[in-house]
Amino acid sequence: MANLERAPRKSINDLIYDLIFKNYVWQSIFRTGYPNTPRNQMLAVATNVFLHLHPTRIHRTHVKITHTYCLGGLSFFMFLGLTVTGVLLMFYYVPSVERAYQDIQALEANVRFGQLLRNMHRWMAHAMIILVLLHMMRVFYTGAYKPPREFNWVVGVVLFILTLLLSFTGYLLPWDQLAFWAITVGTTMVGSAPVLGDESKFLLLGGFSVGPNALIRFYTLHVIGLPLVISIFMAVHFWRVRRDGGLARPL
């Protein structure tokens, strides 16, 4: 009978497992055990600040790729990637008319992976616009804007506009011919607005044409102003997805 009371001998795997996941430091970071039981899996989501954007359980149909194609999540992922690459780009870039262009040239020529960094930022920005548009189409064609999600659809439209503005303000920063004339054309369109056209254009450019003031305004909006605003709207957007009962499905 004594045999039964003796603890079974631990295998080497168990020892390593205990060493990694059951030590004091690990458990101070992750309070739940390793997510290999349903209880720990739910706790892993609920007790993690990043994962708790999700509910702990969702309806089976919502993990079907063809229901969402992950478009909203990928838009957010693009935003995160753009933030990371954007912060790195800020190390090498000074938003002055004298320096902007040569900083980009230096970034491409002298900085290790500098060209790759800039390419990533550019293509991610384009990808984000396309993904946001596709996400909007997905939500529309699945009828996911219907009550109770009316307001979140409106927040989504605002996020779409902010995405375009973020890309537009970033477009000027390389200060090359492409940037300069694209912004000139774009702001001329703003200037043709009835009533407050010229005033809006002046406000945007800090002058009557694209120049040093426009560069610093676009830069500030691009790296801090608009990211802050879009973060707030994203927080509301994600929060409301949860509050309104997750993804839409038939009644």
Added chain:
Amino acid sequence: MVSRAAAAIRTRPRREREAEVLVWPDLVFIEFISALIFSIALMVLSAMVNAPLLNRADPDTTPNPSKAPWYFLNLQELLLHMEPAWAGVIVPTIALVLIAAIPYWDRDQEGQGVWFGTKFAGRLTIFGFTAATLITSLLIIWDGSLHVVWTENIIRGLGLNSDFSWPGGLDWFRNLRGFDTGIPWESLGFSIGGFTMFADWRAIPLGIPGTTTDPWLLNLNFPSFLSQQLIPVATMVGLPVLFVVFCKMLGWIHTRRDIALLIFSAFIGVYLTTTIVGTAFRGQGQDLKPPWDIVVLEE
């Protein structure tokens, strides 16, 4: 009368716990894999294609054509066909407001949470998208006077008349501005009794007081107003209405959701067409050209 909050909860589907899966691992895994795929794809793209960098900005050298970023080229395309205030500001603003307003107008629960949830959703989507794409392309071709060039080339090419050119009597049908320049407006004044009406269509006195700074409001240039504002706006309002009436006659429309599907799909068609034309089919002087005839600016 139920409160909005109560209504919001009531419109939620019943929770089916037996049909639920755990977010970890089922959803987190999918998110991780899709993020991974996108990271790799973008990394590969970035390794292969460089972001463009032209010459340093020079306010004195205007490239021809000058283009906005690609996602605004739909608006720049509209700019070629109507008054700038409509193309650049009013139309996009109205479009965005209308899109944002969809859920406040289409509120019934039918078709929620499934792709193309109504009976005729597929047909409405395909019809709306295709018809809008076709009509937009035709309108762009017409306003680019391509039908004039093509007709002349065909008649000359067939040897019917080697000197053929577009008849002057049809000048008004050359393009949108033809309604302005191709019609003899100066001879269209008429008299009622001893009173001459519209002696000058290009300066119809509106006499709105206090508008001396804006000659447009003081004297209406009707031909220009017609071609740059009235016809474009009537087209943008009229075509969607025609679409709805047509599909209603076909018996495809039963709910507001159906109308929303039709118009939204048509909007996507117009949005794509104008973006593609603005990006790839506009050369020097914003002339309508096939992409292979456009000289790429490399400075």
